[in-house]
Amino acid sequence: MKNVDVIIPVYNEEGSIGLVIGDIPKEIVNEVVVVNNLSTDNSVEVAKRAGATVVDQDKRGYGNACLKGIEYVDAKAVKPDILVFLDGDYSDHPEELPALLKPIIEDDYDLVIGSRTTGSQEKGAMLPQAVFGNFLATSLIRLFYGFTFTDLGPFRVIKYESLKSLEMQDTTFGWTVEMQVKALKKGLKCIEVPVSYRKRIGVSKITGTLTGTVKAGYKIIWTIFKYL
Ligand SMILES: Nc1nc2c(ncn2[C@@H]2O[C@H](COP(=O)(O)OP(=O)(O)OP(=O)(O)O)[C@@H](O)[C@H]2O)c(=O)[nH]1
Numbered sequence: 455m456k457n458v459d460v461i462i463p464v465y466n467e468e469g470s471i472g473l474v475i476g477d478i479p480k481e482i483v484n485e486v487v488v489v490n491n492l493s494t495d496n497s498v499e500v501a502k503r504a505g506a507t508v509v510d511q512d513k514r515g516y517g518n519a520c521l522k523g524i525e526y527v528d529a530k531a532v533k534p535d536i537l538v539f540l541d542g543d544y545s546d547h548p549e550e551l552p553a554l555l556k557p558i559i560e561d562d563y564d565l566v567i568g569s570r571t572t573g574s575q576e577k578g579a580m581l582p583q584a585v586f587g588n589f590l591a592t593s594l595i596r597l598f599y600g601f602t603f604t605d606l607g608p609f610r611v612i613k614y615e616s617l618k619s620l621e622m623q624d625t626t627f628g629w630t631v632e633m634q635v636k637a638l639k640k641g642l643k644c645i646e647v648p649v650s651y652r653k654r655i656g657v658s659k660i661t662g663t664l665t666g667t668v669k670a671g672y673k674i675i676w677t678i679f680k681y682l
């Protein structure tokens with residue numbers, strides 16, 4: 455039985471984090487770690503009541519939250535074999551986790567990306583700018599790294615040792631693509647699995663805002679060229 459830990463970055467997701475944690479198949483997961491990124495709502499209480507371990511990250515940024523989550527599992531006596539990342543806004547379907555774990559457990563893959571592009575999406579779940587950004591980024595990765603990803607999706611699983619070997623750095627929106635291009639550079643075994651995607655609960659912070667989209671888009675393209 456593989457030791458699987460889950461890391462969920464959270465900034466003001468009180469309306470959704472309880473549902474996310476509730477839908478995670480408990481029988482296959484060891485610990486759910488919610489990284490609280492300076493939330494000003496009740497996200498922490500809701501997450502704790504739902505059975506998660508909550509760690510605080512005082513530096514804003516999606517990447518910073520993920521890095522804090524890794525720091526937490528690094529300090530554990532028993533390290534996980536596999537790490538799962540998903541968002542706290544209930545746009546991912548945690549119950550689909552077994553399908554993402556399968557390629558690692560059965561076929562020794564290193565990194566499995568949940569693709570919203572090849573999976574089923576609720577209408578309006580991914581805004582046009584996010585769809586375009588995804589298409590542009592994955593086209594550039596195919597062009598310059600020679601591998602076809604169809605998404606930079608947040609719902610993903612990776613072998614713990616493989617993640618450690620990537621020495622992740624990005625503190626904001628470049629985190630997901632950094633993991634994918636570094637994995638390709640290192641020759642890790644990567645694969646995608648279709649996942650469902652629905653509209654987030656609560657107000658959009660990134661893709662629904664012009665500034666969020668532009669900042670994320672710039673950082674993603676910059677990261678693709680940084681690791682060439
Ligand atoms: N935006 C943002 N999200 C953070 C931060 N730290 C943690 N998160 C969490 O990171 C996950 C992804 O952020 P989202 O805001 O959902 O980003 P997105 O899915 O690209 O865009 P929207 O869902 O449209 O806002 C969510 O669980 C957030 O709560 C942060 O500093 N900024």
Ligand SMILES: [Mg+2]
Nearest residue numbers: 541543545654
């Ligand atoms: Mg979201």
